[in-house]
Amino acid sequence: MHLITITPAQPDSKAGNRATAERWKSLLETAGHSVEVVTEYHGEPCDAFIALHAWRSVYAIRQFRETWPGKPLIVALTGTDLYHHQYEYPDDTRYSMSVADALVGLHDLVAHDMPPGFASKLVTLYQSAEGPEALPAPQADLKKGSFGVCVIGHLRDEKDALRAAYAARLLPEESKIQVFCAGKALKDEWRHKAEREMTENPRFHWLGELDKTSTRQLMTNSQVMVISSVMEGGANVVSEACRAGLPVLASDIPGNVGLLGRDYAGYFPVGDEQALAELLCRSETDPRFLATLKKQVGKLAGRFIPEKERASLEQALHLAMQHCSQRR
Incomplete structure:
Protein backbone atom coordinates (compact mmCIF):
# COMPACT_ATOMS: atom_id res chain seq x y z
CA MET A 1 0.00 0.00 0.00
CA HIS A 2 0.99 3.61 -0.52
CA LEU A 3 0.54 5.41 2.80
CA ILE A 4 0.71 9.07 3.78
CA THR A 5 1.50 9.96 7.39
CA ILE A 6 1.01 13.48 8.68
CA THR A 7 2.72 14.92 11.75
CA PRO A 8 2.83 18.54 12.95
CA ALA A 9 6.56 18.15 13.73
CA GLN A 10 8.91 19.48 11.03
CA PRO A 11 11.58 17.23 9.42
CA ASP A 12 14.42 18.71 11.49
CA SER A 13 12.48 18.43 14.75
CA LYS A 14 13.62 16.14 17.57
CA ALA A 15 10.09 16.08 18.99
CA GLY A 16 8.72 12.69 19.91
CA ASN A 17 5.98 12.85 17.30
CA ARG A 18 8.50 13.32 14.50
CA ALA A 19 10.52 10.38 15.80
CA THR A 20 7.34 8.30 15.92
CA ALA A 21 6.40 9.21 12.35
CA GLU A 22 9.85 8.34 11.03
CA ARG A 23 9.99 5.08 13.01
CA TRP A 24 6.57 4.04 11.72
CA LYS A 25 7.70 4.86 8.19
CA SER A 26 10.70 2.54 8.61
CA LEU A 27 8.63 -0.26 10.17
CA LEU A 28 5.91 -0.08 7.53
CA GLU A 29 8.43 0.00 4.70
CA THR A 30 10.04 -3.11 6.17
CA ALA A 31 6.58 -4.69 5.86
CA GLY A 32 6.48 -3.81 2.15
CA HIS A 33 4.51 -0.54 2.12
CA SER A 34 5.65 2.80 0.70
CA VAL A 35 5.28 5.66 3.17
CA GLU A 36 5.44 9.42 2.76
CA VAL A 37 5.74 11.60 5.88
CA VAL A 38 4.30 15.11 5.46
CA THR A 39 3.50 18.13 7.61
CA GLU A 40 0.81 19.48 5.26
CA TYR A 41 -1.83 17.67 3.24
CA HIS A 42 -3.85 18.95 0.27
CA GLY A 43 -5.80 15.91 -0.88
CA GLU A 44 -3.01 13.91 -2.51
CA PRO A 45 -4.02 10.30 -3.31
CA CYS A 46 -2.93 7.35 -1.17
CA ASP A 47 -4.25 3.94 -0.17
CA ALA A 48 -4.55 4.90 3.50
CA PHE A 49 -3.88 7.97 5.64
CA ILE A 50 -2.23 7.98 9.10
CA ALA A 51 -2.55 11.10 11.24
CA LEU A 52 -0.52 11.74 14.36
CA HIS A 53 -2.64 13.96 16.65
CA ALA A 54 -6.41 14.09 16.52
CA TRP A 55 -6.56 17.83 17.19
CA ARG A 56 -3.38 19.22 15.62
CA SER A 57 -4.00 17.28 12.39
CA VAL A 58 -7.74 17.99 12.18
CA TYR A 59 -7.56 20.09 9.01
CA ALA A 60 -5.62 17.39 7.18
CA ILE A 61 -7.99 14.74 8.54
CA ARG A 62 -10.98 16.74 7.31
CA GLN A 63 -9.34 17.25 3.91
CA PHE A 64 -8.61 13.53 3.54
CA ARG A 65 -12.05 12.41 4.65
CA GLU A 66 -13.85 14.86 2.35
CA THR A 67 -11.59 14.11 -0.63
CA TRP A 68 -11.39 10.34 -0.17
CA PRO A 69 -14.50 9.27 1.79
CA GLY A 70 -14.06 5.61 0.89
CA LYS A 71 -10.42 5.21 1.95
CA PRO A 72 -9.09 4.07 5.34
CA LEU A 73 -8.06 6.63 7.94
CA ILE A 74 -5.98 5.92 11.06
CA VAL A 75 -5.64 8.52 13.83
CA ALA A 76 -2.99 8.15 16.55
CA LEU A 77 -4.04 9.67 19.88
CA THR A 78 -1.43 11.68 21.77
CA GLY A 79 -1.38 12.62 25.43
CA THR A 80 -2.56 16.15 24.69
CA ASP A 81 -5.43 14.76 22.60
CA LEU A 82 -6.60 12.54 25.45
CA TYR A 83 -5.95 14.74 28.47
CA HIS A 84 -6.30 18.28 27.14
CA HIS A 85 -7.57 18.82 23.61
CA GLN A 86 -10.69 16.65 23.81
CA TYR A 87 -11.86 18.96 26.63
CA GLU A 88 -10.41 22.27 25.41
CA TYR A 89 -11.33 21.72 21.73
CA PRO A 90 -13.96 18.98 21.85
CA ASP A 91 -15.54 19.53 18.42
CA ASP A 92 -12.34 19.20 16.39
CA THR A 93 -10.76 16.48 18.51
CA ARG A 94 -13.86 14.32 18.59
CA TYR A 95 -14.47 14.91 14.89
CA SER A 96 -11.09 13.32 14.15
CA MET A 97 -11.89 10.39 16.42
CA SER A 98 -15.35 9.90 14.90
CA VAL A 99 -14.27 9.87 11.23
CA ALA A 100 -11.25 7.61 11.86
CA ASP A 101 -11.58 3.98 10.81
CA ALA A 102 -9.01 2.99 13.44
CA LEU A 103 -7.59 4.76 16.48
CA VAL A 104 -4.12 4.05 17.84
CA GLY A 105 -3.50 4.38 21.58
CA LEU A 106 -0.05 4.12 23.09
CA HIS A 107 -0.78 2.63 26.51
CA ASP A 108 -3.12 0.14 28.19
CA LEU A 109 -5.47 2.68 29.79
CA VAL A 110 -6.33 4.75 26.71
CA ALA A 111 -9.79 3.16 26.38
CA HIS A 112 -10.71 4.55 29.82
CA ASP A 113 -9.83 8.09 28.73
CA MET A 114 -11.64 8.16 25.37
CA PRO A 115 -15.20 9.36 24.78
CA PRO A 116 -17.77 6.54 24.90
CA GLY A 117 -18.35 4.56 21.73
CA PHE A 118 -14.86 4.59 20.25
CA ALA A 119 -13.30 1.53 21.92
CA SER A 120 -14.19 -0.80 19.03
CA LYS A 121 -11.85 1.22 16.79
CA LEU A 122 -8.91 1.19 19.22
CA VAL A 123 -5.62 -0.62 18.67
CA THR A 124 -3.09 -0.47 21.52
CA LEU A 125 0.44 -0.01 20.21
CA TYR A 126 3.56 0.03 22.38
CA GLN A 127 6.28 2.23 20.93
CA SER A 128 9.49 0.30 20.42
CA ALA A 129 13.10 1.10 21.18
CA GLU A 130 16.46 -0.42 20.40
CA GLY A 131 17.77 -3.02 22.80
CA PHE A 304 8.69 -2.68 23.37
CA ILE A 305 10.41 -4.48 20.49
CA PRO A 306 10.14 -3.26 16.86
CA GLU A 307 8.53 -6.48 15.61
CA LYS A 308 5.57 -6.01 17.98
CA GLU A 309 5.18 -2.37 17.07
CA ARG A 310 5.16 -3.27 13.37
CA ALA A 311 2.53 -5.97 14.01
CA SER A 312 0.34 -3.39 15.80
CA LEU A 313 0.64 -0.99 12.86
CA GLU A 314 -0.45 -3.78 10.52
CA GLN A 315 -3.33 -4.56 12.88
CA ALA A 316 -4.43 -0.90 12.75
CA LEU A 317 -4.27 -0.94 8.94
CA HIS A 318 -6.31 -4.15 8.79
CA LEU A 319 -8.92 -2.77 11.21
CA ALA A 320 -9.13 0.50 9.25
CA MET A 321 -9.67 -1.34 5.95
CA GLN A 322 -12.26 -3.61 7.57
CA HIS A 323 -14.15 -0.67 9.05
CA CYS A 324 -13.87 1.22 5.77
CA SER A 325 -15.40 -1.64 3.80
CA GLN A 326 -18.32 -1.76 6.26
CA ARG A 327 -19.06 1.92 5.60
CA ARG A 328 -19.39 1.42 1.85
Whole structure:
Protein backbone atom coordinates (compact mmCIF):
# COMPACT_ATOMS: atom_id res chain seq x y z
CA MET A 1 0.00 0.00 0.00
CA HIS A 2 0.99 3.61 -0.52
CA LEU A 3 0.54 5.41 2.80
CA ILE A 4 0.71 9.07 3.78
CA THR A 5 1.50 9.96 7.39
CA ILE A 6 1.01 13.48 8.68
CA THR A 7 2.72 14.92 11.75
CA PRO A 8 2.83 18.54 12.95
CA ALA A 9 6.56 18.15 13.73
CA GLN A 10 8.91 19.48 11.03
CA PRO A 11 11.58 17.23 9.42
CA ASP A 12 14.42 18.71 11.49
CA SER A 13 12.48 18.43 14.75
CA LYS A 14 13.62 16.14 17.57
CA ALA A 15 10.09 16.08 18.99
CA GLY A 16 8.72 12.69 19.91
CA ASN A 17 5.98 12.85 17.30
CA ARG A 18 8.50 13.32 14.50
CA ALA A 19 10.52 10.38 15.80
CA THR A 20 7.34 8.30 15.92
CA ALA A 21 6.40 9.21 12.35
CA GLU A 22 9.85 8.34 11.03
CA ARG A 23 9.99 5.08 13.01
CA TRP A 24 6.57 4.04 11.72
CA LYS A 25 7.70 4.86 8.19
CA SER A 26 10.70 2.54 8.61
CA LEU A 27 8.63 -0.26 10.17
CA LEU A 28 5.91 -0.08 7.53
CA GLU A 29 8.43 0.00 4.70
CA THR A 30 10.04 -3.11 6.17
CA ALA A 31 6.58 -4.69 5.86
CA GLY A 32 6.48 -3.81 2.15
CA HIS A 33 4.51 -0.54 2.12
CA SER A 34 5.65 2.80 0.70
CA VAL A 35 5.28 5.66 3.17
CA GLU A 36 5.44 9.42 2.76
CA VAL A 37 5.74 11.60 5.88
CA VAL A 38 4.30 15.11 5.46
CA THR A 39 3.50 18.13 7.61
CA GLU A 40 0.81 19.48 5.26
CA TYR A 41 -1.83 17.67 3.24
CA HIS A 42 -3.85 18.95 0.27
CA GLY A 43 -5.80 15.91 -0.88
CA GLU A 44 -3.01 13.91 -2.51
CA PRO A 45 -4.02 10.30 -3.31
CA CYS A 46 -2.93 7.35 -1.17
CA ASP A 47 -4.25 3.94 -0.17
CA ALA A 48 -4.55 4.90 3.50
CA PHE A 49 -3.88 7.97 5.64
CA ILE A 50 -2.23 7.98 9.10
CA ALA A 51 -2.55 11.10 11.24
CA LEU A 52 -0.52 11.74 14.36
CA HIS A 53 -2.64 13.96 16.65
CA ALA A 54 -6.41 14.09 16.52
CA TRP A 55 -6.56 17.83 17.19
CA ARG A 56 -3.38 19.22 15.62
CA SER A 57 -4.00 17.28 12.39
CA VAL A 58 -7.74 17.99 12.18
CA TYR A 59 -7.56 20.09 9.01
CA ALA A 60 -5.62 17.39 7.18
CA ILE A 61 -7.99 14.74 8.54
CA ARG A 62 -10.98 16.74 7.31
CA GLN A 63 -9.34 17.25 3.91
CA PHE A 64 -8.61 13.53 3.54
CA ARG A 65 -12.05 12.41 4.65
CA GLU A 66 -13.85 14.86 2.35
CA THR A 67 -11.59 14.11 -0.63
CA TRP A 68 -11.39 10.34 -0.17
CA PRO A 69 -14.50 9.27 1.79
CA GLY A 70 -14.06 5.61 0.89
CA LYS A 71 -10.42 5.21 1.95
CA PRO A 72 -9.09 4.07 5.34
CA LEU A 73 -8.06 6.63 7.94
CA ILE A 74 -5.98 5.92 11.06
CA VAL A 75 -5.64 8.52 13.83
CA ALA A 76 -2.99 8.15 16.55
CA LEU A 77 -4.04 9.67 19.88
CA THR A 78 -1.43 11.68 21.77
CA GLY A 79 -1.38 12.62 25.43
CA THR A 80 -2.56 16.15 24.69
CA ASP A 81 -5.43 14.76 22.60
CA LEU A 82 -6.60 12.54 25.45
CA TYR A 83 -5.95 14.74 28.47
CA HIS A 84 -6.30 18.28 27.14
CA HIS A 85 -7.57 18.82 23.61
CA GLN A 86 -10.69 16.65 23.81
CA TYR A 87 -11.86 18.96 26.63
CA GLU A 88 -10.41 22.27 25.41
CA TYR A 89 -11.33 21.72 21.73
CA PRO A 90 -13.96 18.98 21.85
CA ASP A 91 -15.54 19.53 18.42
CA ASP A 92 -12.34 19.20 16.39
CA THR A 93 -10.76 16.48 18.51
CA ARG A 94 -13.86 14.32 18.59
CA TYR A 95 -14.47 14.91 14.89
CA SER A 96 -11.09 13.32 14.15
CA MET A 97 -11.89 10.39 16.42
CA SER A 98 -15.35 9.90 14.90
CA VAL A 99 -14.27 9.87 11.23
CA ALA A 100 -11.25 7.61 11.86
CA ASP A 101 -11.58 3.98 10.81
CA ALA A 102 -9.01 2.99 13.44
CA LEU A 103 -7.59 4.76 16.48
CA VAL A 104 -4.12 4.05 17.84
CA GLY A 105 -3.50 4.38 21.58
CA LEU A 106 -0.05 4.12 23.09
CA HIS A 107 -0.78 2.63 26.51
CA ASP A 108 -3.12 0.14 28.19
CA LEU A 109 -5.47 2.68 29.79
CA VAL A 110 -6.33 4.75 26.71
CA ALA A 111 -9.79 3.16 26.38
CA HIS A 112 -10.71 4.55 29.82
CA ASP A 113 -9.83 8.09 28.73
CA MET A 114 -11.64 8.16 25.37
CA PRO A 115 -15.20 9.36 24.78
CA PRO A 116 -17.77 6.54 24.90
CA GLY A 117 -18.35 4.56 21.73
CA PHE A 118 -14.86 4.59 20.25
CA ALA A 119 -13.30 1.53 21.92
CA SER A 120 -14.19 -0.80 19.03
CA LYS A 121 -11.85 1.22 16.79
CA LEU A 122 -8.91 1.19 19.22
CA VAL A 123 -5.62 -0.62 18.67
CA THR A 124 -3.09 -0.47 21.52
CA LEU A 125 0.44 -0.01 20.21
CA TYR A 126 3.56 0.03 22.38
CA GLN A 127 6.28 2.23 20.93
CA SER A 128 9.49 0.30 20.42
CA ALA A 129 13.10 1.10 21.18
CA GLU A 130 16.46 -0.42 20.40
CA GLY A 131 17.77 -3.02 22.80
CA PRO A 132 20.71 -2.83 25.20
CA GLU A 133 23.08 -4.05 22.50
CA ALA A 134 22.69 -0.64 20.82
CA LEU A 135 23.70 1.28 23.95
CA PRO A 136 27.20 2.73 24.22
CA ALA A 137 29.59 1.47 26.88
CA PRO A 138 29.43 3.36 30.19
CA GLN A 139 31.78 6.30 30.50
CA ALA A 140 33.01 8.20 33.51
CA ASP A 141 30.11 9.85 35.31
CA LEU A 142 29.30 13.39 34.23
CA LYS A 143 30.08 14.28 37.83
CA LYS A 144 32.52 11.79 39.33
CA GLY A 145 31.24 9.62 42.15
CA SER A 146 27.63 10.68 41.64
CA PHE A 147 24.42 8.67 41.55
CA GLY A 148 23.16 9.78 38.16
CA VAL A 149 19.48 10.59 37.60
CA CYS A 150 18.43 11.45 34.06
CA VAL A 151 15.36 13.39 32.89
CA ILE A 152 14.81 13.19 29.14
CA GLY A 153 12.27 15.33 27.31
CA HIS A 154 11.67 18.86 26.14
CA LEU A 155 11.08 21.43 28.85
CA ARG A 156 7.38 22.26 28.73
CA ASP A 157 4.43 22.36 31.07
CA GLU A 158 3.15 18.86 30.24
CA LYS A 159 6.49 17.31 31.21
CA ASP A 160 6.85 19.08 34.59
CA ALA A 161 10.50 18.88 33.63
CA LEU A 162 12.09 20.37 36.76
CA ARG A 163 10.27 18.25 39.34
CA ALA A 164 13.34 16.01 39.81
CA ALA A 165 15.48 19.11 40.35
CA TYR A 166 13.08 20.36 43.02
CA ALA A 167 13.11 16.93 44.65
CA ALA A 168 16.92 16.92 44.66
CA ARG A 169 16.88 20.07 46.79
CA LEU A 170 15.17 18.03 49.55
CA LEU A 171 17.78 15.25 49.69
CA PRO A 172 20.08 14.80 52.68
CA GLU A 173 23.41 16.55 52.45
CA GLU A 174 25.34 13.28 52.15
CA SER A 175 23.42 12.16 49.06
CA LYS A 176 25.49 11.75 45.89
CA ILE A 177 22.52 12.24 43.58
CA GLN A 178 22.99 14.50 40.58
CA VAL A 179 20.14 15.24 38.17
CA PHE A 180 20.96 15.59 34.46
CA CYS A 181 18.16 17.03 32.32
CA ALA A 182 18.31 16.63 28.53
CA GLY A 183 15.81 18.54 26.45
CA LYS A 184 15.10 21.76 24.61
CA ALA A 185 13.30 24.60 26.38
CA LEU A 186 10.26 25.23 24.17
CA LYS A 187 9.58 28.62 25.76
CA ASP A 188 11.84 31.33 27.19
CA GLU A 189 10.07 30.88 30.52
CA TRP A 190 11.35 27.30 30.74
CA ARG A 191 14.87 28.32 29.68
CA HIS A 192 14.96 30.94 32.44
CA LYS A 193 13.66 28.41 34.98
CA ALA A 194 16.30 25.83 34.03
CA GLU A 195 19.14 28.37 34.06
CA ARG A 196 18.04 29.75 37.41
CA GLU A 197 17.75 26.24 38.85
CA MET A 198 21.34 25.47 37.80
CA THR A 199 22.64 28.55 39.58
CA GLU A 200 20.71 27.78 42.77
CA ASN A 201 20.81 23.98 42.85
CA PRO A 202 24.26 22.30 42.71
CA ARG A 203 22.61 18.93 42.12
CA PHE A 204 20.96 20.01 38.84
CA HIS A 205 22.52 20.13 35.36
CA TRP A 206 20.60 21.16 32.25
CA LEU A 207 22.30 19.71 29.17
CA GLY A 208 20.01 21.20 26.54
CA GLU A 209 18.87 19.22 23.53
CA LEU A 210 21.06 16.16 22.87
CA ASP A 211 21.37 14.03 19.77
CA LYS A 212 20.38 10.36 19.83
CA THR A 213 23.86 9.06 20.62
CA SER A 214 24.43 11.51 23.47
CA THR A 215 20.99 10.75 24.91
CA ARG A 216 21.78 7.03 24.95
CA GLN A 217 25.12 7.77 26.60
CA LEU A 218 23.32 9.72 29.30
CA MET A 219 21.00 6.77 29.94
CA THR A 220 23.96 4.39 30.11
CA ASN A 221 25.67 6.59 32.68
CA SER A 222 22.53 6.97 34.81
CA GLN A 223 21.31 4.78 37.64
CA VAL A 224 17.67 5.95 37.44
CA MET A 225 15.43 7.84 35.03
CA VAL A 226 12.63 10.17 36.19
CA ILE A 227 9.54 10.84 34.09
CA SER A 228 7.49 13.41 35.98
CA SER A 229 4.92 14.35 33.33
CA VAL A 230 1.45 15.59 34.21
CA MET A 231 0.10 14.04 30.99
CA GLU A 232 1.47 11.48 28.54
CA GLY A 233 -0.01 9.49 25.70
CA GLY A 234 2.61 6.79 26.26
CA ALA A 235 6.15 8.19 26.25
CA ASN A 236 8.72 6.47 24.06
CA VAL A 237 11.41 7.33 26.61
CA VAL A 238 9.75 4.78 28.95
CA SER A 239 10.14 2.15 26.22
CA GLU A 240 13.79 3.14 25.84
CA ALA A 241 14.42 2.87 29.57
CA CYS A 242 12.80 -0.57 29.80
CA ARG A 243 14.80 -1.86 26.84
CA ALA A 244 17.97 -0.43 28.40
CA GLY A 245 17.21 -1.97 31.80
CA LEU A 246 17.18 1.49 33.39
CA PRO A 247 14.92 1.80 36.47
CA VAL A 248 12.20 4.43 36.13
CA LEU A 249 10.63 6.69 38.76
CA ALA A 250 7.33 7.80 37.24
CA SER A 251 4.44 10.10 38.05
CA ASP A 252 1.29 8.05 38.61
CA ILE A 253 -0.61 9.28 35.54
CA PRO A 254 -2.48 6.94 33.16
CA GLY A 255 0.15 7.31 30.42
CA ASN A 256 2.86 5.93 32.73
CA VAL A 257 0.74 3.37 34.59
CA GLY A 258 -0.57 2.13 31.24
CA LEU A 259 2.98 1.28 30.19
CA LEU A 260 4.60 0.13 33.42
CA GLY A 261 1.60 -1.62 35.01
CA ARG A 262 -0.36 -1.00 38.18
CA ASP A 263 2.00 -3.09 40.31
CA TYR A 264 5.14 -1.15 39.37
CA ALA A 265 7.04 -0.04 42.49
CA GLY A 266 8.42 3.30 41.30
CA TYR A 267 5.44 5.68 41.22
CA PHE A 268 5.00 9.02 42.96
CA PRO A 269 2.01 11.41 42.98
CA VAL A 270 2.19 13.86 40.10
CA GLY A 271 3.79 17.16 41.12
CA ASP A 272 4.90 15.85 44.52
CA GLU A 273 8.62 16.55 44.89
CA GLN A 274 8.66 15.34 48.49
CA ALA A 275 7.45 11.88 47.46
CA LEU A 276 9.88 11.87 44.54
CA ALA A 277 12.75 12.86 46.87
CA GLU A 278 11.90 9.88 49.08
CA LEU A 279 11.96 7.56 46.05
CA LEU A 280 15.26 9.03 44.88
CA CYS A 281 16.78 8.58 48.33
CA ARG A 282 15.50 5.00 48.50
CA SER A 283 16.89 4.24 45.03
CA GLU A 284 20.30 5.50 46.10
CA THR A 285 20.47 3.84 49.52
CA ASP A 286 18.43 0.61 49.17
CA PRO A 287 20.01 -1.84 46.71
CA ARG A 288 17.06 -4.22 47.01
CA PHE A 289 14.60 -1.52 45.96
CA LEU A 290 16.75 -0.54 42.98
CA ALA A 291 17.08 -4.22 42.02
CA THR A 292 13.29 -4.60 42.18
CA LEU A 293 12.79 -1.69 39.79
CA LYS A 294 15.46 -3.04 37.46
CA LYS A 295 13.81 -6.47 37.47
CA GLN A 296 10.40 -4.95 36.73
CA VAL A 297 11.57 -2.87 33.76
CA GLY A 298 13.51 -5.89 32.51
CA LYS A 299 10.34 -7.98 32.46
CA LEU A 300 8.59 -5.27 30.45
CA ALA A 301 11.36 -4.91 27.85
CA GLY A 302 9.90 -7.54 25.53
CA ARG A 303 6.73 -5.50 25.05
CA PHE A 304 8.69 -2.68 23.37
CA ILE A 305 10.41 -4.48 20.49
CA PRO A 306 10.14 -3.26 16.86
CA GLU A 307 8.53 -6.48 15.61
CA LYS A 308 5.57 -6.01 17.98
CA GLU A 309 5.18 -2.37 17.07
CA ARG A 310 5.16 -3.27 13.37
CA ALA A 311 2.53 -5.97 14.01
CA SER A 312 0.34 -3.39 15.80
CA LEU A 313 0.64 -0.99 12.86
CA GLU A 314 -0.45 -3.78 10.52
CA GLN A 315 -3.33 -4.56 12.88
CA ALA A 316 -4.43 -0.90 12.75
CA LEU A 317 -4.27 -0.94 8.94
CA HIS A 318 -6.31 -4.15 8.79
CA LEU A 319 -8.92 -2.77 11.21
CA ALA A 320 -9.13 0.50 9.25
CA MET A 321 -9.67 -1.34 5.95
CA GLN A 322 -12.26 -3.61 7.57
CA HIS A 323 -14.15 -0.67 9.05
CA CYS A 324 -13.87 1.22 5.77
CA SER A 325 -15.40 -1.64 3.80
CA GLN A 326 -18.32 -1.76 6.26
CA ARG A 327 -19.06 1.92 5.60
CA ARG A 328 -19.39 1.42 1.85
